[in-house]
Amino acid sequence: MKRVIVIGGGPAGMQAAVALKAAGLEPVIVERSDALGGKLRDWHNLFPSATPAREVLDGLRKAVEMARVEVLLHTEVEGLTPDGSKPSVEVALAGGHAVQLSGGRKLEAAAVVVASGFDVFDASLKEEYGYRIYDNVFTTVDVERMLNEGGVALADGSAPRRVAFVHCVGSRDEKVNQKHCSKVCCVTAVKQAMEMRALFPEADIYNFYMDIRMFGPGYEELYQRAQQESRVNFIRGRVSEASPTIDGRIQIKAEDTLVGRPMKMSVDMLVLAVGMKAGSSCEKFARTADAALSPNGFLAPADLFSGCVASGVPGVFYAGAATAPKTIGESLAEGSMAACWVVEYLDTLAK
Ligand SMILES: Cc1cc2nc3c(=O)[nH]c(=O)nc-3n(C[C@H](O)[C@H](O)[C@H](O)COP(=O)(O)OP(=O)(O)OC[C@H]3O[C@@H](n4cnc5c(N)ncnc54)[C@H](O)[C@@H]3O)c2cc1C
Numbered sequence: 001m002k003r004v005i006v007i008g009g010g011p012a013g014m015q016a017a018v019a020l021k022a023a024g025l026e027p028v029i030v031e032r033s034d035a036l037g038g039k040l041r042d043w044h045n046l047f048p049s050a051t052p053a054r055e056v057l058d059g060l061r062k063a064v065e066m067a068r069v070e071v072l073l074h075t076e077v078e079g080l081t082p083d084g085s086k087p088s089v090e091v092a093l094a095g096g097h098a099v100q101l102s103g104g105r106k107l108e109a110a111a112v113v114v115a116s117g118f119d120v121f122d123a124s125l126k127e128e129y130g131y132r133i134y135d136n137v138f139t140t141v142d143v144e145r146m147l148n149e150g151g152v153a154l155a156d157g158s159a160p161r162r163v164a165f166v167h168c169v170g171s172r173d174e175k176v177n178q179k180h181c182s183k184v185c186c187v188t189a190v191k192q193a194m195e196m197r198a199l200f201p202e203a204d205i206y207n208f209y210m211d212i213r214m215f216g217p218g219y220e221e222l223y224q225r226a227q228q229e230s231r232v233n234f235i236r237g238r239v240s241e242a243s244p245t246i247d248g249r250i251q252i253k254a255e256d257t258l259v260g261r262p263m264k265m266s267v268d269m270l271v272l273a274v275g276m277k278a279g280s281s282c283e284k285f286a287r288t289a290d291a292a293l294s295p296n297g298f299l300a301p302a303d304l305f306s307g308c309v310a311s312g313v314p315g316v317f318y319a320g321a322a323t324a325p326k327t328i329g330e331s332l333a334e335g336s337m338a339a340c341w342v343v344e345y346l347d348t349l350a351k
């Protein structure tokens with residue numbers, strides 16, 4: 001059998017499917033939502049280059065279409081085995097693998113690439129920041145949506161005069177059981193602060209951070225430009241609380257940890273830089289395939305170095321943010337890499 005099931009039609013899954021097809025296999029993308037694209041569908045201009053997300057999305061969708069990859073939309077993979085039995089080398093050698101789809105259906109294949117991505121942290125779990133309680137508290141995801149819809153504004157339609165970003169919302173936080181650093185939220189908040197400056201030239205813009213983690217190519221330069229050209233104020237300190245003021249603004253309490261002083265500030269708009277948490281599918285996939293989860297709930301690769309797309313389960317491979325917070329470039333690279341591993345695995349089985 002040449003069929004390979006790719007679970008998830010985000011950047012990692014689309015890239016894996018195109019590479020599998022180029023290698024002569026028959027990938028089937030199984031996507032639970034109504035379209036291909038994953039989170040890329042929700043973003044506006046991408047860090048670090050400000051490339052429109054639409055451009056990257058259209059390129060990937062076109063590649064899937066040109067390669068004539070089969071796509072099943074509105075279809076959720078419920079488990080990595082149809083009946084809860086564990087995939088074994090014997091089953092793989094006998095020619096197959098099968099996954100459980102929504103509606104009780106079963107789909108058979110020679111191998112599976114899990115590219116089911118991540119979930120965005122639900123900011124309302126951090127009640128102290130008032131998300132979904134106060135009108136002008138938003139998340140970085142909301143800001144991407146507003147930018148895509150043509151503009152950022154306060155709930156009454158007016159322009160903010162002071163905007164504050166809070167980093168690490170739902171990351172590096174034991175209280176919400178998310179101890180890991182989500183990696184992309186620092187650079188996203190810096191990028192959005194610069195976008196706010198372009199939209200509101202006269203506004204005061206503040207970013208409250210614990211550490212600034214600018215790990216990627218061009219990120220540190222972006223951070224420098226945010227300070228020097230976009231006049232964004234970076235304050236090292238954790239915001240402890242947001243509350244409404246009588247004039248309809250939001251008061252935030254924080255401690256400036258560089259000078260060791262508590263501070264209060266009123267802002268018009270508060271933006272919470274939400275983290276990446278383990279996707280809702282990880283737990284059920286791990287359970288049904290007897291695969292390992294990392295302590296933060298993401299799927300654990302068999303090896304963090306040479307085997308980062310290997311699951312340790314015969315015939316099952318990983319790509320993208322299903323295993324940890326990743327950028328789009330990293331997710332695409334893992335999509336290609338997972339396809340190579342599938343080809344090598346099937347070649348070995350055929351020998
Ligand atoms: C606010 C924010 C802004 C970001 N901006 C950028 C940026 O500018 N540049 C950048 O490089 N990165 C950015 N990222 C990171 C980027 O979103 C990820 O790198 C990327 O989405 C990971 O791709 P993926 O394919 O692994 O997962 P996803 O994009 O999460 O796609 C996974 C797909 O799998 C599907 N799926 C899940 N479970 C199942 C199942 N059981 N059955 C069927 N389908 C399933 C989902 O519906 C989804 O379509 C940002 C992240 C955040 C939170």
Ligand code: SF4
Pocket residue numbers: 167168169171172180181182183184185186187210211212213273275
């Ligand atoms: S990338 Fe930055 S904002 Fe995101 S969790 Fe890590 S330190 Fe916090």
